[in-house]
Amino acid sequence: MKKALAMVLALAMALSLAACGGSSGGSSSSGGSSSGSSAPAASSGSSSSTPAAPSGGGEKVDEILIGNLLPLSGTAASLGKIGQQARDMAVEEINAAGGIKSMGGAQIKMIYADSKGDSAEGVTQTEKLITQDEVQLITGCYQSGVAMASTEVAERYQIPYFVPVPSDDQITARGMKYIFRLAEKTSWRNRDQVAFIKDMAEKTGTEVKTWAIVYESSSWGQGALTALQKYIPEAGYEIVLEEPYNTGTTDLTPVCLKVKEANPDVVLMVAYVSEAALMTNGFIEQGVHPKAFIATSGGFADPTYFDLVGDNCEYFFDISTWEPDVNRPYSEETNKKFTEKYGYGMNAEAVKAYSAMYIIADALERAGSTDPDAICAALAETNLTEGPQQMYSSEIVFDETGQMINAPLVISQFRKVDGKMSRVSVWPEAEARPGWSAEFPYNK
């Protein structure tokens, strides 16, 4: 009996909402539904935002709720945790500095939800954040797959969704209005690898013509190949070898021999850590001697990589978005503070998560309201050149698809520092480790 009643009520509600949406325009329907849903929350005495009548300047708000979707359990749990810690540190700083001043010093409150790294769970948790926790904005995700699915939910509910980490090109290619992405697109890494080689070749007067691409045969490697097939010829170079291999293969010597035979000027590698090690050692053993080895992060950025290959990887290049030694404002002190607080250093993902909170705070400040459309409009108009997010990028601007347009990619070179292999930032020169420059061409 109760069940039947509940169902009838739910049906009536759905009908009335649909009618409301049908009779009025898109933006007012969202306003109507959000005020309707916040009424019971206020009456039940919850501590969420107390919607005051919007006055001319900004509304007075005690707390702004930000939903965070992160893989807090499952295989990527450690990455979810460092993302959570980076966000917490940024929010503590923002709140301690007086919160969002245009809303009367409103404090930011983070609500975390566990995606378990699973797309379906991500969708459920996003729905929960929007309908039960009634957050004003959502941020997060580590995996691109979860981001693809959960952003759909936010778009449907017309709640802004800020994506700091996932890099799949498709995330901002779907014409969504409420999605903003801070991370670079995957293909931009390949674009910048080519740009870096071109720049170095011109500066050092080295003749570079041919490239070999050695990549793992699953979607990651295939994606990189597609992007490189566009950017390498565009830069006036020729691809002389495209060599896929299966992850979990026993021996990569055949591949190394083939690269030697092709004798390219640049060897570009896409690999997880086991093959990254076999490949690096194989190239050195077989005496493969191009003008540059350049890697695509992944296995080459793994903390165990240097132990696996020793000095063999000396003078290899790798690409990433942030390095602990990168010469950017706020980078060193923020990383130091983080290390003191949590006992280990930041990684590129933590830096993106940390910077994201400052960009969100800036947008909230300019919006002066918790209305989702006002936050969205403010995010779209972002033009930030000052503040702690400079450790990620000196200028934050979004294009019409919600994509941050300045990919702050950095090339590091594996060099011996005090007798130990380290990643040394070398390009762009302005962000290089002071006193270091790229060793090009490869001359080991």
Place this chain on the structure above:
Amino acid sequence: MSLMPSIINGASMGAIYGLIAMGLTLIFGTMRVTNFAHGAMLMLAMISAYSIWAVTGINPYLLIIIIGPLMFVLGYCTQMFLIRPVLRAESDKNDPIGVLLLTAGFSIVLENLALMIFGADYRMAQTSFSNTVFTFGNSSLSAPRLFGLIITLGVSALLWVFLQRTEPGRQLRATGQDRNTAALMGINSEQTFAVAFGISCALLAVAGLVLLPFYYVSPSVGGVFQTRAFIVVVLGGLGSVPGALVGGIIIGLIETIAAQFMTASVTSVLIYLVFLIVLFVKPSGLFGTKLD
């Protein structure tokens, strides 16, 4: 284009595949049991050798004094306490499925134990000769691979002499040919099985130590080699020790030479193709007898 570098490197890697397959073929030839824990036992040998190397830093080849007997005892005990009871219970059946499942289950246990204790990280033993490379004309071969090839050939010769010329070796072969007749001649077949298992594991200890200076160690490393070992065993002939060595070298050569003419991800398909053709033309394998 010269194929010399491919031939040299392919043969050296293939010899190691052969060495790993030798233990598998020995167990099958004697007991008619397929050991699905073979890869996991190789992993165990590599991890324990790596751990000792990481602490002491001594030449990994010398570790055979410790790892060899340890692995022999492990193999002996595996047969005595794990496989023998199941084999007895299934003695009246033609195909002992229970033993297959037992070895498969044992491999999962070993891999997860290694994950718990050793962790999922990849490690590599950077020895003093790991980065030494010998150059012959236009081909290069790293020192660990050259030493690996020499050790493998030596150990195969020793195993062959053991099987052909010694009394325990004759007992192993006799039990493999017909365990009932052998038993009637006074050979303790269960004892012989345990010795076969022990030798198989000791061979894995050698293979693990040969791989250690140039290959990564991780709990998943066994699976990488196990598939190759199965193909090698069937190709060379079930139960044939020289067949395992020749089969291994053939697979290594196909893998390396074919990769010069097609993409490396396709060569594994080619290996299965050769494997199927051999099964069609000579189902008992290259060195197998018609009796199998």
